[in-house]
Amino acid sequence: MSSMGPEPRITVEVLPEVGGGWALLTPETPEPGARHALLDQVVTDTHAVLLFGELQGESRAAPARAVLRAWTSGGGDAVAALDGNFSAIVVDRAERTASVISDLLGRRALRTLHADGALYVSPHDVALVATGACPVEIDHASACSIITADWSIGGRPLLARVEPGDPARWLRLRGGRLERLPAPLGLFERRIDARDAAAVRERIDRIVDTMRENTRFAAAGSDTVRADLTAGIDSRAAFALVASIVPAERIVAKTTGATDSLDVRVARRIAALVGVRHEHRELDLPVHDDFSRHADLIAFHMNGDSSAKRAIDRYPSWDDRPLGFEGGGGEIFRGYYYARPGQYTRVARADADDVTAFFVRKWRRPTALSFRSPDPLAAVRERTRSVVEAMFRRSPDLHDVLDQFYLFERYGRWGAITSRFAWWKTFSPYASPSVVRLAFGLPSPIGTHAGLHDAIVRRFLPSARGILVNDNSLLPLQGPGLTRLLARDLLYVTGELWRAASAWRGRSGKKRRSADAMRADMLAGPLHDHARDVLLSRDSIAVDLLGHEPVARLLDEHRARRQHLETLCNLLGIEHFRRLATSTAAAASSR
Known part of the structure; x- marks a missing residue:
């Protein structure tokens, strides 16, 4: 059994000026006086x-x-403008205020509970429950969003009384009153004209230089570094920077993958x-006890807003591992949500309703699942529309809205696990x-004009530039222009057809099965009874939202055809969190 790590210690700081303070529960650091990594x-x-x-950087x-x-020097706005992956609590002892602020991406945004004039703050909702001030009231719309979209839109917590951190605002507690102040995001400022090719190239070079400098600071002091590398485009450019x-x-x-996998x-x-x-390593399939403990860990760190699929893997160890460099967030710069060429004319005039409908269709599961009440799903649509409207207010350009949605929602929330799960020591440039x-600040569409990955590989690893990305694209085809666009789509379609033909001829044998296929087998086999016990319990959120028979049918269909991995694992993640929160509330009430 893997170690949970060194014995924890509690550090307490009392700040009488604000009638409170903070307590930190952290592992013992190897050297006296050394700070915890996060x-x-x-x-x-x-x-x-x-x-x-x-x-x-130097900070x-x-x-x-x-x-x-x-x-x-500049108050909350200056803190929010810092470059990093952080949240901070700032207490002004003279003004008797406490402020909560995050960086632009908000991947480590703190959670808050304002009750009876007091402000409770933590990265973890379960810690807020432990205060005794936070009841375990599940927000059904948040649960519905996780089930259908894979994360809670807008970052709305599963606990109805908890408020999520938001990069677009910072909080200040003064005299028991909570103020919500707008934070300048600094996006779309002094944009470059698409016709100024020299300025575009200069901006891309500046981006590459900044990424390389950040990588240099991150790697400093490490004897060995780990670089996660796949057939994809994001990890290749990140690897080029490290190398x-x-x-x-x-x-x-x-x-991670089979020996002969792509x-x-x-x-x-x-x-x-x-x-x-x-x-390389194969996916480590867990035993039942490892899965349950692993799912609890992820539910705690991600506040239930993460699929338990991530727990169908090796149970984490606190053993000292080298810092890992990975390509998370690379889709920010290459138009993750952009439409295919034939759709550009139709979507160019899209409004908030059109974009909301686009995302709901993309998630697919809302129409595949039958909820007992239409209200949670309607609330998810309304939350999505509200998020999209705020993005349109920052920029009326459709592609800017799609880029923001990926940045703040898909990456900032769904992709936050690499920042919030303490066992994953990773850095993404x-x-x-x-x-x-x-x-x-590049012209719209940013993902078309950036060509960032190709610029990085061309400069630092040119010999890898001609190697196909995921067997269906080429780095030199990044960038603006109709010729590049058509060539990208032709190569993509050709690659997908070749992959399908190879699979049909049996060339994609069992050894090349995806990690998700192996996880689906685990959920249909050794983990099936655990999933059934958890999801069909009388007080489960799954039964509350969908009903006993529909949940039982999902489990049976997955056991027969391996077709509901995402839905069932999202439900399991929610349920593991609910159980943690409920047991914590019971312990708090008995004190």
Whole structure:
């Protein structure tokens, strides 16, 4: 059984000026006085700062002090403008205020509960429940959103009384009153004209330089670094940045998959180009006890807003591992939600209703599932529309709205697990507010004009530029222009047809089955009874939303045809969280 890690310690800071303070439960650090990797604090006669996360660049070594300098020079707006992946609590001891602020992406946004004049703040909803001030009242619309869209739109918590952090605002508690203040996002400012090709190239070069500098600071002090590498485009560009800074003998390229899978074959080939050692591992299928504990861990860190599918893997260990560089967030710069060429004319005049309908159709599951009441699904649609309307207010351009939706929703919320799950020590050069702000100054569509991945690989790993991406695209085809666009689509269609033909002829054998296919087998086999017991319990959210018979039918159909992995695992993630919160509330009430 893997270790849960070193014994924890509790650090308490009392701040009588605001009638409170904070308590930190963290593992013992290896050296006395050393700070925890994701927590930093500074307390002076005039201020106190508690930071969750890290900053980029030179501020990385002392992030809490950097936040304090920003606050004293420019207040909450200056803190929100910092480059990093963080949230911070700033106490002004003279003004007797406490403020809660996050970075632009909000992947480590804190959760708050305002009750009886007090403000409770934590990354974890279960910790708020432990105060005894937060009842376990499940928001059915949030649960419905997780089931149908894979995350809760707008970041709305499963607990109805909890308020999510939002990059577009920061909170200030003054005299028991909670103020919500707008935070300047700094997007779409001083945009470059699409006709100014030289300015576009200069901006892309500046983005690449910023990403490389951030990568250099992140890798500093590490004897060995891990670079996650697949057949995809995002990890390839991230690997090129790492390889341009860290000597080859200090890099280990890692890939998850079968020995002859596409990811492993392409990653091994790219690693060999620069003399980097490559390792791969098969998906580690857990036993029942490991899955249940792993699902609890993820539910705790992600507040139930994450699929339990992620727990069908190796149980995490606290063993010291090298920092991992990965390509998360790369889709920010390549138009994840953009329409296909034939749809451009139709969608160019789209409004908030059209875009909302587009996302609901894309999720597919709303029409495939039958909820006992139409109200939760209607609330999800309304929340989506509200989010989209706010994005249209920042920019009336359709592609800007789609880029924002990926940035703040798909990546900032669904993709937040790499930032919130303490066992995953990773760094993505794409996940930088400074880089995002630079990119959002490019002409629309940003994903078409950026050509960022090709620019990185062309400069730092040109020998990998001609290797097909996922067997269906080429890096040199990134960028604007009708010729490139048509070539990209032709290559994509050709690649997909070849893949389908190969599968039909039996060339995609059992060894090349995807990780999700193996997870589906686990859920249909060894984990089926656990899933059935959890989801069909009398007080489960699944039964409450869908009904006993529909949930039983989903389980049976998956056991027969392996077709409901996502739905069932989303339901399991919600239910593991509900059980954690309920048991915590019971313990709090007995004190």
